[in-house]
Amino acid sequence: MSDKKVTRIGVLTSGGDAPGMNAAIRAVVRTGLYNNLEMFGVMRGYSGMIENDIQPMESRSVANIIQRGGTVLKTARCKDFFEPEGRQKAYDNLKSRGINGLVVIGGDGSFKGALKFSKEFDIPCIGLPGTIDKDIAGSDFTIGFDTAVNTAIEAIDKIRDTADAHDRLFIIEVMGRDAGYIALHSGLATGAEHIIIPERKTDIEDVISSLQEKERRKKLVNMIVVAEGGETGGAEGIKNIIKQRLPATDTRICILGHIQRGGSPSCIDRLNASRMGYHAVESLLVGRHNVMVGIVNNRMHYTPLEKAVKAKQRISDEWIKMVRILAS
Numbered sequence: 053m054s055d056k057k058v059t060r061i062g063v064l065t066s067g068g069d070a071p072g073m074n075a076a077i078r079a080v081v082r083t084g085l086y087n088n089l090e091m092f093g094v095m096r097g098y099s100g101m102i103e104n105d106i107q108p109m110e111s112r113s114v115a116n117i118i119q120r121g122g123t124v125l126k127t128a129r130c131k132d133f134f135e136p137e138g139r140q141k142a143y144d145n146l147k148s149r150g151i152n153g154l155v156v157i158g159g160d161g162s163f164k165g166a167l168k169f170s171k172e173f174d175i176p177c178i179g180l181p182g183t184i185d186k187d188i189a190g191s192d193f194t195i196g197f198d199t200a201v202n203t204a205i206e207a208i209d210k211i212r213d214t215a216d217a218h219d220r221l222f223i224i225e226v227m228g229r230d231a232g233y234i235a236l237h238s239g240l241a242t243g244a245e246h247i248i249i250p251e252r253k254t255d256i257e258d259v260i261s262s263l264q265e266k267e268r269r270k271k272l273v274n275m276i277v278v279a280e281g282g283e284t285g286g287a288e289g290i291k292n293i294i295k296q297r298l299p300a301t302d303t304r305i306c307i308l309g310h311i312q313r314g315g316s317p318s319c320i321d322r323l324n325a326s327r328m329g330y331h332a333v334e335s336l337l338v339g340r341h342n343v344m345v346g347i348v349n350n351r352m353h354y355t356p357l358e359k360a361v362k363a364k365q366r367i368s369d370e371w372i373k374m375v376r377i378l379a380s
């Protein structure tokens with residue numbers, strides 16, 4: 053806890069955008085204004101801090117955005133923030149406006165930046181987990197995951213219709229360079245026969261023999277949901293192996309890509325983003341500094357940024373087992 057009074061807060065979105073970021077921005081700005089604080093929007097993540105692209109925010113600045121995907125503050129990946137000179141520039145710009153508190157909405161990379169910044173300078177930072185990947189420990193939810201996974205299941209359900217009509221094998225690639233949550237949740241929710249994620253070594257022989265066994269019992273419609281990252285090389289990689297090993301199998305791939313990042317946020321994402329945004333400002337006001345605000349068991353949960361950047365959300369073996377049993 054710190055007793056330094058926060059009076060002017062900057063808010064930014066950084067890294068990959070996620071549906072619900074706007075709801076979080078709105079909650080941060082309006083909670084700050086309610087508490088008579090001055091609020092500022094930093095454009096394009098840490099780039100706006102370095103380039104002094106910072107705007108005062110009023111209540112009307114965040115009107116009509118709760119339902120919109122993307123982020124009105126725009127987002128970016130900013131190389132200069134990795135360098136001490138870049139962070140110094142960012143600090144000087146915040147300082148010149150009297151900004152003495154920062155809310156960073158982003159993924160673990162953005163939190164790494166916030167942690168460094170908060171250690172080097174006297175500006176406390178609060179992180180809000182904003183990523184469709186859900187790969188952040190210390191929160192049952194990340195802003196954007198629920199919407200992304202619902203977008204994925206809507207698409208996968210449609211693909212199953214056409215797979216069924218043609219008796220085809222479909223390999224569907226979802227997002228997740230290092231994280232398999234979208235694959236796991238969307239695969240389980242759509243009854244996928246196999247799910248391939250970066251966190252687990254894929255036994256491709258097991259996938260092949262299972263497909264052969266299904267062919268023997270004339271179960272020709274099969275769905276494999278694969279995360280984009282990992283050793284197997286996404287949908288293309290799996291397709292190539294299947295083509296070699298089971299040349300007679302009628303196989304198609306579908307890469308869902310960035311449609312998973314866009315669109316109007318789900319109710320869950322809007323609510324969680326609003327709760328997290330509200331508690332980000334409350335945290336700054338009560339001196340609970342340099343933490344990530346999360347939700348665990350439906351209660352607010354605060355993880356020191358130091359810990360949040362190290363811990364990864366783990367995938368339980370039971371989930372993997374369940375996928376197998378339910379899709380047999």
Ligand code: ADP
Pocket residue numbers: 066067068098128129130131132133134135158159160161162163164165166168183
């Ligand atoms: P995400 O927040 O979605 O994980 P990135 O990993 O791309 O996205 O990180 C977003 C931005 O956060 C980076 O472009 C950079 O500006 C900042 N950042 C990430 N890691 C660090 C770090 N180790 N030191 C300083 N800044 C960092």
Ligand code: F6P
Pocket residue numbers: 068159183184185227228229230280313
């Ligand atoms: O962080 C979310 C994420 O969607 C990852 O799953 C994905 O690999 C990455 O962002 C792609 O980001 P971009 O296309 O913006 O480089």
